[in-house]
Amino acid sequence: MRADSRLSRMLHVLIHMDRHDGPVTSELIARMLNTNPVVVRRTMAGLRERGYLTSVKGHGGGWALARSLDEITLRDVYEALGEPTVFAIGVADDDPKCLVEQAVNAAVGEALREAEQRLLSRFGEISIGELARDFDRRMAECTAG
Amino acid sequence: MRADSRLSRMLHVLIHMDRHDGPVTSELIARMLNTNPVVVRRTMAGLRERGYLTSVKGHGGGWALARSLDEITLRDVYEALGEPTVFAIGVADDDPKCLVEQAVNAAVGEALREAEQRLLSRFGEISIGELARDFDRRMAECTAG
DNA sequence: GATCACGAAACAACAGGAGTTGCATAACTC
DNA sequence: GAGTTATGCAACTCCTGTTGTTTCGTGATC
Numbered sequence: 264m265r266a267d268s269r270l271s272r273m274l275h276v277l278i279h280m281d282r283h284d285g286p287v288t289s290e291l292i293a294r295m296l297n298t299n300p301v302v303v304r305r306t307m308a309g310l311r312e313r314g315y316l317t318s319v320k321g322h323g324g325g326w327a328l329a330r331s332l333d334e335i336t337l338r339d340v341y342e343a344l345g346e347p348t349v350f351a352i353g354v355a356d357d358d359p360k361c362l363v364e365q366a367v368n369a370a371v372g373e374a375l376r377e378a379e380q381r382l383l384s385r386f387g388e389i390s391i392g393e394l395a396r397d398f399d400r401r402m403a404e405c406t407a408g
Numbered sequence: 409m410r411a412d413s414r415l416s417r418m419l420h421v422l423i424h425m426d427r428h429d430g431p432v433t434s435e436l437i438a439r440m441l442n443t444n445p446v447v448v449r450r451t452m453a454g455l456r457e458r459g460y461l462t463s464v465k466g467h468g469g470g471w472a473l474a475r476s477l478d479e480i481t482l483r484d485v486y487e488a489l490g491e492p493t494v495f496a497i498g499v500a501d502d503d504p505k506c507l508v509e510q511a512v513n514a515a516v517g518e519a520l521r522e523a524e525q526r527l528l529s530r531f532g533e534i535s536i537g538e539l540a541r542d543f544d545r546r547m548a549e550c551t552a553g
Numbered sequence: 554g555a556t557c558a559c560g561a562a563a564c565a566a567c568a569g570g571a572g573t574t575g576c577a578t579a580a581c582t583c
Numbered sequence: 584g585a586g587t588t589a590t591g592c593a594a595c596t597c598c599t600g601t602t603g604t605t606t607c608g609t610g611a612t613c
Contacts, residue, residue, distance in 0.1 A: 265568050265601055266498030274512045275500070288558065296500065302602065304559065321611025322557045337516070348600085351496045351569090353411030355420070355441070362550065366543040367419045371482070374530045382523040389515055398511040405507065410570060410599055433589065447571060449590065466580025467588045493569090496600090 267347050269306050272296050273340050276307070277315075278395045281332050286325030309343040333392035341386055349379045412492050414451050417441050418485050421452070422460075423540045426477050431470030454488040478537035486531055494524050 279295055280287055289300035289307075296303065307326060310316045317329050341347070353375065354368045421437055434445035434452075441448065452471060455461045462474050486492070498520070499513045 264493070264496060264570080264599085266493075267496055267601060268498055268500035269601080270497060271499040271509075271512050271516050274516065275506070275509050278508045278512070286558095290558080295506075299603065300559085301561095301604070304561090305602095308560085318559060319611080320557085320559045320609075323612065324558050324610090326559095337519075348411075348496045351412055351493045352415055353413055354416040355413035361420070361440075362546045363423045363543050364416075364420045366539050366546055367416050367423070369542065370534055370539050371416050371419065374482075374527060374534075377530070378523050378527040381526060382519060385519045385522070389519075394511050394515050397514065398508050401507045401511055412570060414570080431589095435589080444572065445590090446573070446592095449592090450571095453591085463590065464580080465578075465588090465590045468581065469579090469589050471590095 264351055269344050269347065270337070270341055272298075273306060273310065273344065274337065274391055274394060276303075277310075277328065277332060277335070277340075277391050278398060280326065280328050281395060286319055286323070286327045288325040292326065306344070309345060310340065313339070313343040315339070315343060331392065332395050333390050335391050337386035337389045337391070338383055340391070341383065349382065350375055414489050414492065415482070415486055417443075418451060418455065418489065419482065419536055419539060421448075422455075422473065422477060422480070422485075422536050423543060425471065425473050426540060431464055431468070431472045433470040437471065451489070454490060455485065458484070458488040460484065460488060476537065477540050478535050480536050481532050482534045482536070483528055483532035485536070486528065494527065495520055 276292055276295065279292075289303040292303045292307075293300045304318075307316060307318070311318055315328070315330050315335055316326055318324070318326050354372055356364060357368075359365055359368065421440065424437075424440055425432055434448040437448045437452075438445045449463075452461060452463070456463055460473070460475050460480055461471055463469070463471050499517055501509060502513075504510055504513065
């Protein structure tokens with residue numbers, strides 16, 4: 264399957280928006296992400312509904328941050344995207360009759376659930392503001408070197 | 409996309425094979441998994457190459473275990489399947505020019521890598537023999553109750 | 554009113570597991 | 584050695600969800 268890159272794309276965009284004055288058009292965002300404006304609007308709609316972004320129609324319109332990046336975690340973005348499926352692997356049948364399969368599901372399902380829980384917890388610990396500051400460090404290194 | 413259920417299917421089959429005398433045909437396995445023999449052969453081929461299974465052609469042929477279930481971990485099976493993609497989510501570009509995207513990838517990629525590492529480590533700790541014994545417990549509970 | 558920009562619907566492209574068919578090949582039975 | 588059983592392999596189609604694209608509607612600005 265093609266990997267779902269909506270989370271990383273949104274993080275990318277949000278940091279750019281933070282460093283940008285005034286609203287940013289879907290057109291410009293699309294160029295940053297190497298995609299097109301419709302995909303951008305579709306993906307960002309969830310973030311607007313959650314109150315992280317605002318969008319303004321018409322001349323001079325576009326997208327703007329409604330919150331500080333320090334107030335938004337990776338998990339917030341993940342949830343705003345509709346909590347996409349995390350794993351490409353899973354069990355064959357969620358409620359099997361076969362006791363063997365039940366034993367398999369118990370072990371595999373448990374391991375997957377725990378891994379997902381850990382990943383999402385980790386996402387909840389990281390604010391986008393931290394990523395932005397990491398970008399600043401990289402920028403400083405780049406210009407210094 | 410539809411979840412990749414090859415791992416759980418193979419675990420399911422291996423335990424059944426352990427409780428079965430003589431070779432098991434792809435046809436019979438397919439009925440256990442609610443699929444068809446070609447899918448079974450395709451999926452089990454990797455386990456044969458790794459030496460966990462043998463397959464015999466012709467009359468009276470079929471599949472048989474070449475190892476004890478205690479010698480095979482979930483991770484062994486995962487690897488025999490060609491190490492399928494674990495996550496349905498990922499970063500947009502593995503080697504981006506944009507420094508912002510690099511910072512995003514560092515954070516998201518790291519979290520994903522760590523989660524994958526943990527999951528695979530956990531898989532490495534669980535032998536199929538343990539799952540089989542868990543099945544026995546469930547069976548006992550079922551007949552006792 | 555012309556232009557700019559978002560909103561929404563509809564559809565094709567793509568990727569990978571799963572399902573299916575057909576045929577070749579090997580092994581056993583008679 | 585002919586028939587049967589079973590795997591091995593190749594070449595499809597199907598399914599599902601992200602991504603990409605086009606088109607039209609609508610609101611805001613100039």
